[in-house]
Amino acid sequence: MGPELVSESLLPDQASLQRRLMEWAAISSWTYDPTGMARMAAVLETEMASLGVEVQRRELAPEVSLDDQGREHHAKLGPLLVARCRPQAKRQVLLGIHYDTVYGPNLTAGALVQHGEHLRGPGVADAKGGIVVLLAALEAFEQTAAASDLGWELFFNPDEEIGSPCSLEYFESCRDRFDFALLFEPALADGGMAIQRKGSGNFTFVVRGKSAHAGRDFHEGRNAVVHASRLAERIADCNGQFGTSTFNVARLVGGGPLNAVPDLCTLRVNVRVDVASRQPLIESRLRAIAHEFDSVAGFHCELHGSISSPPKPPTPQVWSLAKRIEAIATPLGQEPTWIETGGVCDGNKLAAVGIPTIDTLGPRGGGLHSEREWVDLTSLVPRARLVASLLNAHARANILE
Ligand SMILES: [Zn+2]
Incomplete structure (x- = not known):
């Protein structure tokens, strides 16, 4: 195993990640449910603060949409949460994922079902599972010796499921500030990740x-x-x-x-x-x-x-990031395949401001946006370890050079 691999002992175990996931998936965070979004934001603020960083809660301008009568409607969404760690470090990485889901409150209560290593329920993969992986990866990375050489910014946005109209300004503000970005949308059922998006x-x-x-x-x-x-x-x-x-x-x-x-x-x-x-x-x-x-x-x-x-093309920089992920994933028993997809996510928007982005670092899952949505619980710890190891590698030497 390469020196950049973070020891499994630094990671929380599967049972504790599963506990967090079940707790968070039980909170309705449908984009248009202000009460549920406020609850989820409060949970995330506490989690972010436990990483030892100061959390900024940014209120966003309301979403403007047109109804079927051609009239404008304004909807107030949840806050954007942002935290920075070591902004003076030479190398900087952006990590984030949305915390809204497509499921209204009626679909959330009591909807979690476990079958062996599969957990089924609203948002378990997209993207509550991704949130679990992201936070566990940072928790582990922060305990490594190289951590002091890498700065990171962490965000959780409230509007991805409606196309992130209100987070756009934040993504613009990320331009030129990061070497690359990692987003935690679910990987495919077989561990495949998106390299190119329409x-x-x-x-x-x-x-x-x-x-x-x-x-x-x-x-x-x-x-x-x-x-x-x-x-x-x-x-x-x-x-x-x-x-x-x-x-x-x-x-x-x-x-x-x-x-x-x-x-x-x-x-x-x-x-x-x-x-x-x-x-x-x-x-x-x-x-x-x-x-x-x-x-x-x-x-x-x-x-x-x-x-x-905008379309997210597989640029040479994205490919070198992908190859580095592959090199770290393989000894961990994960061999990602890279796919093209017609689906879009915030990775498109970050790519459009020039940041090389891999956006499917969440756990393996499927049935997204349906009542059959599921996540593979055994993928939580390995994905977090993969990401912690990638950060560790970049802290030691620029992985894009
Ligand atoms: Zn998503």
């Missing part, structure tokens, strides 16, 4: 026509549902025109009483972009289509949204 963006078209009585003045009306349906087809036709990028017409909402010509319809589209060079082309195509549908007499069409997560 980009993603949500778009809303608000289509307005003119209402009229369906019997008396039908021909006076301008039917927004029909106009938006034609628009939906135009968007669907973009599939196949931009490499392997995809356009998912996800939701069309409009209309009311059957005796009225509808004057409002909203169309929601999710776009996945394969490579960064296509991003501006796709955005300008969508704007051009919106403009075309806005120009038809009697109609208005407004476009909202953008590609909020």
Whole structure:
């Protein structure tokens, strides 16, 4: 075993990690549940403080979204938690993960079930398991002799499951401050990790026509549902025109009483972009289509949204980080495979500000965002040991050189 491998004796044991995980997964931290988010934030503040660092609780600006009537809504989310350790050290690493989940309070209470080494429940892998691994890795690393040579920043953000609209400013502020970043999204069931991700963006078209009585003045009306349906087809036709990028017409909402010509319809589209060079082309195509549908007499069409997560390419720096992870993982009995995925996470956003990022250092798991979500409990300690060893290696000598 190489000298950078951190001894297993520095890590908490599986039983204690499992206890933390079960406690934290039982707290509802659905993005839009302020009470649960406050509880989870308080737990994390205590955990971060026990690493001997000062924790900053940063309140974020509210999330702004458009409802099906095209009206703006503002939602107050949980705080962003940030802690820094040894900011003067020459080498600096960023570590973090989101603490929100997709599960509302009704889905959280009493939902944990253990089958042998698998624990099933809301957020056990995505990302409460990742939080457990991250904190255990730092706890172990801080006991190593080399720790004093490496600075780190730790963050927990409250909005990844809705695309991190409010954490974006924080990610921007990370530019040029770190050698690399490690995020703790779950690894695949077989331990595979993401090396490349598509980009993603949500778009809303608000289509307005003119209402009229369906019997008396039908021909006076301008039917927004029909106009938006034609628009939906135009968007669907973009599939196949931009490499392997995809356009998912996800939701069309409009209309009311059957005796009225509808004057409002909203169309929601999710776009996945394969490579960064296509991003501006796709955005300008969508704007051009919106403009075309806005120009038809009697109609208005407004476009909202953008590609909020740019594609995450496998840059040479990301590959050298991946290879170093592989070299440390192999003697630990973990042999990661590297995969491409259409899924996005905060790794896309950190990559976009120029930080080499590996984002799937959490435990092995699956069934994410469903009631079958599970985590492999035997992967908790080994993943934490892998990360502690990687930090130890970078503390001794720059692993990207
Ligand atoms: Zn996640």
